[in-house]
Amino acid sequence: MIKSILESVYSPEIFKEMGHRLVDDLTKHLDDKINEKTNNAIHWNEPDDELHFWQEFLKNGNTEELFKEITKRTTYVHHPHYIGHQVSPAAPITALTGMISSLLNNGMAVYEMGMAPSAIERVVTDVLCKKIGYSLKAKGFLTSGGTLANLTALLTARRSVLKQDVWNNGNDMPIAIMVSEEAHYCVDRAAKIMGLGEKGIIKVPATANFQMDTSVLEKKYQEAKAKGIEVFAIIGSAPCTATGMFDGLDEIGDFAKKHKLWFHVDGAHGGAGIFSKKYRHTLKGIEKSDSVVIDGHKMMMMPTITTALLYKNGKHTNATFSQKADYLLTESEHEDWFNSGKKTFECTKTMMSIHWYTLLKMYGEQVFDAYVTHLYDMGKSFATIIANEPNFELAVEPMSNIVCFRIVPFGLEPKQLNRLNEMVRRKLLEDGEFYIVQTKLRGIHYLRVTVMNPFTTEKHFKKLLKKIMKFAGKLKPYNF
Ligand SMILES: Cc1ncc(COP(=O)(O)O)c(C=O)c1O
Structure with a gap:
């Protein structure tokens, strides 16, 4: 019995038969969604x-x-009507690399358990470091998600900047990071995990355009210093999640240099802009950073979940979790680029590097330029349509493919407008033809679109707005 069930589990014939059928079914799924043979983005x-x-x-x-x-x-990310969260419609070839990773299941923690993917990871992260504008001293690695990568970068920052060895001895000093109030919540979470507490997260207010207000950095820093708080890092969002607006990395870089702070760029979403000739300017100053996070599963067409963490000084890659206090001086660790588990928070991880490498090998760097540039263009195009519609308004002129907007029929109170937009979004979800999300910005309820699908066009945007108008028209004001 035991033998026969296990033989069945590992049967190459069953794998082949089911695999072929699955590829056929997924091919049909792709064709149905991409070519809109079915109408819905979600049921x-x-x-x-x-x-x-x-x-x-x-x-x-x-x-x-x-x-x-x-x-x-499930939710059909390959359908052009999917314009919701920042998850890419995975390039179909990366579903195949995902299959290789799942079947071969090399755990990656040590080189011996993933020779090819470990070396490939080095190749891929070297490409990214060069594209950022780092020197040959730079190195990076891949890890499981932007959240984990941001935490890892901040742990490195603390080890590198502070005199006290918090990693080994714990901390009894008030220490802090500086970050925009608009940053992704995972930065707060990382700081809390590191024991910094509320006082250890110095929130920099954002401008009317939701970008970090760099004019108050000095004041905020001096206030902290006067209270005896030692700031060790500053984080720039590229862009921030809710509105897709980029912090001024150039100014943050100068500020960090002046005060010898670690400068980390959370480019989980927009870091891929390093490949875009047209939109590289959104990342001006990124080369001044000490570390950068870029998600492959957001703006680089890869399946969840794979993230690059790149360091200006490659010595940091092996150092974050090292027990040695003087890690930067330890030559042997510097050389040990190939054992993944020393560098990453996780021990076992997937062979994620093969997604990055396969896209690079098959299509070259220009594939990332094409994807980012087109989607940012479409974000702008959607914003132009909104701006020309009297019943709609934008939260802010977008800098990327994230667009926040709302329906504003004449004569409603602010509270009613909030409720109306909330109800419209619920109706859209239940209807399923389009999938969009929502966010609250300074007390105002917005609908939020992230154009992730290269096949979403102006025609779809117009159809969406028509639908929103229809739903809003049907909702009676006394209901909200
Ligand atoms: C700016 C930013 N940072 C970090 C994250 C978290 O990344 P992940 O979902 O890969 O953990 C996100 C996710 O949306 C993000 O937009």
Whole structure:
């Protein structure tokens, strides 16, 4: 019994048969979505109903239908009507590299458990460092997500900048980072994990355009200093998540240099702009940073989850989790570029480097330029359409493919407008033709679009606005 069940689990024939069928089904899924042979970006189901379905399926469902049901009951990121969260429609070739990684399952923690992907990771991160504008001293590695990468970078910053060895001895000094109030919440979370507490997160106010107000940096820094708080790092968002607006990296870089702070760039979303000839300017000053995070699964067409963490000084790659206090002086660690587990927070990780390398090998760097440039262009194009519609308004002129807007029919109070936009978004979700998200900015409820799909066009934007108008028209003012 045990033998036969295990033989069945590992049967190459079953794998081949199911695999071929799955590739056929996924090919049809892709064709249906990309070419709009079906209309919806999501078939919304309430969480409890979905839970019930899968509880029931485990007992009575037809195994033959399992993959089909999973595929059907998800959000279709390849559909041009998907303009929601910052997750890319994975380039189909990276579904194949994902399959290689899953089947070969090399754990990557040590070179011996992933020779090719470890060397490939070095090649890929070297390309990224060069593109940032770092010197040959730079190095990086791949890790599981922007959240983890930001935490890792801040741990490196603390080790590198402070005199006290917090990693080994703990901390009893008030220390802090500086970050825009608009930064992704994972930076706050990282600081809290590091034990910095509320006082250790110095929030820099944002301008009317939601960018870090760099004119107050000196004041904020001096206030902290007067209170005996030692600032060790400053983080620039490139861009911030809610509005897609970029902090002024150039000015932040100068400020960091003046006060000998670690300058970290959270480029989880827009770091890929290093490849865009047209939009490289959004990252002006990125080369002044000490570390940069770039997500492959956001603006680089890769499947979740893969993130590059790049350091200006390659010695830091092996140092963050090192037990040695004087790590920067330790030559052998500097040389040890190939053992992933020494550098990353996680021990085991997927062979994620092969997604990056395969895209580079098959299409060259220009594929990332094409993707970022086109999507940012489309963000601007959507904003132009909004600006010409009297019933809509933008939160801010977008700098990227993230656009926040709302419907503003005449004669409604601010509270009613908030409720109307909230209800419209709910209606859109239940309807399922389009998938967009929402955010609250300074108390105002906005609808939020991230153009992630290269096949989303002006035609789709106009259709979306028409739909929003229709839903808003049907909602009675006394309901909100
Ligand atoms: C600016 C920014 N930083 C970090 C993150 C978190 O990245 P991840 O989801 O890869 O953990 C996000 C996610 O949206 C982001 O937009």
